[in-house]
Amino acid sequence: AQRVTQPEKLLSVFKGAPVELKCNYSYSGSPELFWYVQYSRQRLQLLLRHISRESIKGFTADLNKGETSFHLKKPFAQEEDSAMYYCALNFRGSTLGRLYFGRGTQLTVWP
Amino acid sequence: DAGVTQSPTHLIKTRGQQVTLRCSPKSGHDTVSWYQQALGQGPQFIFQYYEEEERQRGNFPDRFSGHQFPNYSSELNVNALLLGDSALYLCASSFRDTEAFFGQGTRLTVV
Numbered sequence: 242a243q244r245v246t247q248p249e250k251l252l253s254v255f256k257g258a259p260v261e262l263k264c265n266y267s268y269s270g271s272p273e274l275f276w277y278v279q280y281s282r283q284r285l286q287l288l289l290r291h292i293s294r295e296s297i298k299g300f301t302a303d304l305n306k307g308e309t310s311f312h313l314k315k316p317f318a319q320e321e322d323s324a325m326y327y328c329a330l331n332f333r334g335s336t337l338g339r340l341y342f343g344r345g346t347q348l349t350v351w352p
Numbered sequence: 353d354a355g356v357t358q359s360p361t362h363l364i365k366t367r368g369q370q371v372t373l374r375c376s377p378k379s380g381h382d383t384v385s386w387y388q389q390a391l392g393q394g395p396q397f398i399f400q401y402y403e404e405e406e407r408q409r410g411n412f413p414d415r416f417s418g419h420q421f422p423n424y425s426s427e428l429n430v431n432a433l434l435l436g437d438s439a440l441y442l443c444a445s446s447f448r449d450t451e452a453f454f455g456q457g458t459r460l461t462v463v
Contacts, residue, residue, distance in 0.1 A: 285454040342394030
């Protein structure tokens with residue numbers, strides 16, 4: 242069975258501090274991992290996907306197959322980063338429409 | 353392009369009733385997926401439609417059914433509503449294997 246675990250429901254940091262949102266997954270095949278973000282009163286949107294290996298809004302995430310993790314990191318958090326973050330998994334070779342989501346982490350960045 | 357649009361935004365139904373939710377995909381998208389998001393949880397995949405057929409289905413009972421029209425818009429129907437069906441219902445559209453875009457969701461409350 243596929244499962245995505247985000248252990249922290251809430252995470253608070255001060256502006257300028259590093260932030261790491263944890264995501265662990267369980268899947269025996271080759272997964273595709275994503276981070277989605279939902280800002281206040283906005284729709285869910287893709288932040289980044291591991292195959293792109295991009296840095297979006299200063300965020301990066303590395304897929305660690307040994308630890309089955311896909312943690313989201315940013316060296317210097319900004320107030321505008323405050324949002325709900327969801328880690329999601331898709332089967333490699335499956336359509337991108339079917340995603341398995343974690344329960345989400347609410348990030349608050351204090352001024 | 354208005355992106356993915358869902359209607360209605362809010363809905364209150366009585367237990368045992370039936371409900372229909374609607375989704376218009378982003379322009380150029382041909383695949384529509386539906387998700388249920390209970391309070392405090394991540395979105396859960398219900399099913400996906402492509403070429404007017406259900407292509408994939410999550411672990412939801414047959415009370416949940418759907419339809420896709422020739423213009424790619426889609427409906428989600430839920431029969432014999434239960435209190436536990438109260439949730440935010442999200443529609444996501446994509447074109448083949450590209451990024452899925454989400455709508456704002458329909459908040460369904462069953463009383």
